[in-house]
Amino acid sequence: MTTPYDAFAVRYAEQFRDTLHDRVLERALLRAFAELVRTNGNGEVADLGCGPGHITAHLRELGLKAFGVDISPAMVRLAREANPGLRFELGSMAALDIADGSLGGVLSRSSVIHTPPQDLPVVLAEIGRVLAPGGHLLISLFATDDPSIPSQSFDHTVTTAHRWSPDHLAGMLRDAGMGEVARTLCEPQPTDRRQFRELQLLSRKG
Numbered sequence: 720m721t722t723p724y725d726a727f728a729v730r731y732a733e734q735f736r737d738t739l740h741d742r743v744l745e746r747a748l749l750r751a752f753a754e755l756v757r758t759n760g761n762g763e764v765a766d767l768g769c770g771p772g773h774i775t776a777h778l779r780e781l782g783l784k785a786f787g788v789d790i791s792p793a794m795v796r797l798a799r800e801a802n803p804g805l806r807f808e809l810g811s812m813a814a815l816d817i818a819d820g821s822l823g824g825v826l827s828r829s830s831v832i833h834t835p836p837q838d839l840p841v842v843l844a845e846i847g848r849v850l851a852p853g854g855h856l857l858i859s860l861f862a863t864d865d866p867s868i869p870s871q872s873f874d875h876t877v878t879t880a881h882r883w884s885p886d887h888l889a890g891m892l893r894d895a896g897m898g899e900v901a902r903t904l905c906e907p908q909p910t911d912r913r914q915f916r917e918l919q920l921l922s923r924k925g
């Protein structure tokens with residue numbers, strides 16, 4: 720099976736190797752996420768749509784038992800090569816091979832941007848299913864400019880992508896059993912490649 724990211728995997732890994740370097744706020748959020756997971760028993764954490772595994776490795780450095788899952792065989796191969804001590808599995812966020820209620824946390828960093836809007840509830844339900852009670856999800860994606868529009872598609876180098884209204888996403892997460900804890904909205908900066916405001920939403924399974 721080939722997936723849209725296979726042909727871009729090597730370029731993506733090189734381009735975003737140091738992506739957290741100038742992202743002070745995102746690093747702070749990841750630290751907060753890690754602290755919440757550790758405080759709640761330090762269960763395993765899945766980095767869904769982990770790509771080349773650079774953020775999975777960062778989560779490990781923050782003391783989490785993190786592993787990665789990605790649908791792209793090329794991404795999983797690169798992640799394994801770059802991080803020999805870590806576990807990376809081939810799989811889809813829409814049908815996770817993970818037991819109910821078994822995870823202390825889930826990170827979904829720009830990984831649902833290519834999920835068609837009608838399929839996002841299925842992915843969020845899967846995340847809600849695998850999180851343990853009190854487990855945290857940190858999800859990031861691009862926000863719509865007009866919050867009254869639930870979602871909008873946009874051109875993306877790899878394949879069609881979608882951005883979401885923060886309130887609409889928070890509502891879908893609530894429907895999947897995860898209540899909002901906090902959110903940040905970061906404006907595009909001259910130093911990064913973002914076209915749109917980026918939403919980071921932290922939620923907790925009730």
Ligand SMILES: C[S@@+](CC[C@H](N)C(=O)[O-])C[C@H]1O[C@@H](n2cnc3c(N)ncnc32)[C@H](O)[C@@H]1O
Binds near residue numbers: 769771789811831
């Ligand atoms: C924009 S990249 C983000 C990679 C990484 N999370 C990061 O922050 O650099 C999107 C990743 O999500 C993966 N992906 C897309 N749909 C997926 C799905 N249904 N299940 C698992 N991974 C998926 C892609 O293969 C790709 O590696």
